[in-house]
Amino acid sequence: MNTGFWDAEGLAGIRLPMLFIAGSDDDVSGYEKGTRAIFEGAVNTDRYLLTFQFANHNAAAPMPAPAESWEP
Numbered sequence: 001m002n003t004g005f006w007d008a009e010g011l012a013g014i015r016l017p018m019l020f021i022a023g024s025d026d027d028v029s030g031y032e033k034g035t036r037a038i039f040e041g042a043v044n045t046d047r048y049l050l051t052f053q054f055a056n057h058n059a060a061a062p063m064p065a066p067a068e069s070w071e072p
Helices: 008-012 031-041
Strands: 018-024 049-054
Touching: 008 018, 008 031, 018 031
Parallel strands: 018 049
Antiparallel strands: none
8 A cells, every 4th residue: 555556446346365464564565554554455355464573574485585686
C-alpha cells in the first residue's frame, strides 16, 4: 500500500486464500503501511498474517539472498 501497487478495490477482489509473512521491522516493504495494510485490505478471502517480531525483510526466507543481490 505504501508504494501504490494495490488499491482498496484490487485488494477486495482477491478471492483465493492468502498467507502473508513479514517481519515487524521490515525496512524494505514496510510492515504497518506495507504487508499488514495489504493483509487488512484483503477483506473478501480467508487470510492469515504470520509476523516475525523484530525481524527485517526476508525473515522467513529459507536461505540467504544470493551474492548478486548485494552488488551495487
